[in-house]
Amino acid sequence: MQDFYIFDTKLKAENALNYINNSNWFPADGGLTVKWADEVTELIDGRFAIPRIPSARLDLIGVENSQRLDFFNANPCQIEQISNEKIKVKINE
Numbered sequence: 008m009q010d011f012y013i014f015d016t017k018l019k020a021e022n023a024l025n026y027i028n029n030s031n032w033f034p035a036d037g038g039l040t041v042k043w044a045d046e047v048t049e050l051i052d053g054r055f056a057i058p059r060i061p062s063a064r065l066d067l068i069g070v071e072n073s074q075r076l077d078f079f080n081a082n083p084c085q086i087e088q089i090s091n092e093k094i095k096v097k098i099n100e
Contacts, residue, residue, distance in 0.1 A: 010059035011048070013085040020047040020055035023082035027060070030078075032070050049095040056094075059086055 014020040024047055027033075033041040048056045065075065 008088040008090050010061075010086055011056035011089045012059055012082075013050075013087050013089075014047075014055045014057075014082075017047060017049070017055045019082070019084075020057055023078075023084065024057050026078060026082055027057070030074075032060075032065070032068055032074075034068075050089065050093050051095050052093070056087075056089060 012020075012023060014023065024044055028042045028044070033043060043060060044057055048058075050056055
């Protein structure tokens, strides 16, 4: 089981992921910009998810509480534990 930010539409999830990936939370590392995730995860119930960033990691990289609140204000979501069985499997063609 892993914690995820949960959204009811793909667009909301993508906007939240862009918010995170375009923030200064994950600085360049060796010339490469570090991202939290490459894409959103589709769940079998039709919702969309992004892996939750652990509070300890946010503390380590210096993300202040006000910045965390700004994220949630801009991207309202639920936080849930999701098992692998609830993730829609992608089949590469």
